Every structure is written in C-alpha cells, then in structure tokens.
Amino acid sequence: MTQALQSAAAPEATDPRILRSRRMLMEALVRLLTQKEFADISIQEIADEATLNRATFYLHYPDKNALLQAMTDARFRELIARRGLSFTDCNGALRAIALGVCDYLAETTGCPSQLAKMPIEGSIIPVIEGIFMEGAARHEPAPGVDTVLLATTAAWAVFGAARRWLQTPGRIPAEEMAARIEAMVKPVFLSATQ
Structure with a gap:
C-alpha cells in the first residue's frame, strides 16, 4: 500500500x-x-x-509552517548534494547527515536576519527525522524498538551536537565534527537493529 x-x-x-x-x-x-x-x-x-x-x-x-519545512528540506538536501554526499548505503550516511547539519547551521547564521533568528530546530529536526525514518525502513529493528523514537532521538543528538559545534569559538572543521557525531550516534543505531 x-x-x-x-x-x-x-x-x-x-x-x-x-x-x-x-x-x-x-x-x-x-x-x-x-x-x-x-x-x-x-x-x-x-x-x-x-x-x-x-x-x-x-x-x-497545508500551512506556512509546512512551506518552511519544505524549504528547509530542499536546502538541506541541496547542501548534501553540493558536497557530493550520497545515501546509497548506511556506511557514511550518518556522517553525511551530520556534515549536512553542520553546513546548514553554518549557512543559516549568514542568512537574512529573519532566517537566522528563527527557531531552526523546528524545521530541520523533522527533515533529519524523515531521513532517519527512510533508513530505518530498510532495516529490521530489534524487538521492542520504536523506530520513530529512534529517529527522533538520533535527529536531536545530531542537531544538538552540530549546534554546540557552531557555538564553539575556534571550532574544529565541519568534517571532523561530523566524524565525531557519527562515532557517538552510530552505536544508538547499531543497538536498535538486529
């Protein structure tokens, strides 16, 4: 269906x-x-x-919030494509998503003041959750695993770490941060699959 x-x-x-x-x-x-x-x-x-x-x-x-979310999704996927990242398999997908979030946050701070002031987690978190849900649909979850909760938890973890990275003076390169995020979040996914 x-x-x-x-x-x-x-x-x-x-x-x-x-x-x-x-x-x-x-x-x-x-x-x-x-x-x-x-x-x-x-x-x-x-x-x-x-x-x-x-x-x-x-x-x-259905409303202007849905339009804002669609804009965020399109922009996020454009950033991923611009870096030549793909989601053909799970290897590297989490790092690519983390790198995309770092790029998205870094570019958003340089946007017109309205975009920079908006609570961006309300538009980017659902996009990340959706990507994680797409990936979760390709794997058999471990018994009792709520894939929606898994996607939400991982999305907030990636976003939170990337946001903290953005707010850190003298921050490390985005690629290095994406690798660190991947190392921290990947075990959550591994424990949730069979």
Whole structure:
C-alpha cells in the first residue's frame, strides 16, 4: 500500500508546473522574511508575492509552517548534494547527515536576519527525522524498538551536537565534527537493529 502511494506521488514530484509553483512559493517566503517576522507573514502575502492565488498555495502546503519545512528540506538536501554526499548505503550516511547539519547551521547564521533568528530546530529536526525514518525502513529493528523514537532521538543528538559545534569559538572543521557525531550516534543505531 505504501509503495502504491509513493508511486502515485512520484509523477507529482516531477511535474514541472508543480515544481515551479513550489519554487515560487519558497522564493516568495524568502523575500518576505527579509521584510518581516515569520509569525507576521500571512499565506495570502506569500501567495501574492509568488504571483499565485491562495488556493494554489493550499494545493501544495497545508500551512506556512509546512512551506518552511519544505524549504528547509530542499536546502538541506541541496547542501548534501553540493558536497557530493550520497545515501546509497548506511556506511557514511550518518556522517553525511551530520556534515549536512553542520553546513546548514553554518549557512543559516549568514542568512537574512529573519532566517537566522528563527527557531531552526523546528524545521530541520523533522527533515533529519524523515531521513532517519527512510533508513530505518530498510532495516529490521530489534524487538521492542520504536523506530520513530529512534529517529527522533538520533535527529536531536545530531542537531544538538552540530549546534554546540557552531557555538564553539575556534571550532574544529565541519568534517571532523561530523566524524565525531557519527562515532557517538552510530552505536544508538547499531543497538536498535538486529
């Protein structure tokens, strides 16, 4: 059933009109964030800025938080791709995710002030959880392991360590930090699989 739902959604994700509308909505939100607080931006303003109607917004996102999360997901995956990292297997995937989070946090601090001030954990944590859930679906969990809790725990661990790294004066290179995060979080995953 899940595969049938994924197959049905696949054409939608590649339809150029859908991709264009989503890109326009994301770009509109970025422009608006340079002018005002996220909480003060309405869906109508986003739609107007994107030169789309409000109904089109709702065809793609249930609310502006979902749009923000989609922007975060796209940006995070772009950072991973820019470094040439892939998730073809589990070896190195955790390090790639940790490195992506370090890059994401480092780049976000250089963004327009609104993006830098926003509580970014609300948008990046669900993205990391989703990636971990995708990976967990490919492995048989140990008896009694709650894969959702596992993904949440690992996502917060990676985010927390990367955030601490970002706040450390004279910090080590992101690649070195990603290796340290991998060494600390990997045992959690290993203990959760058979």
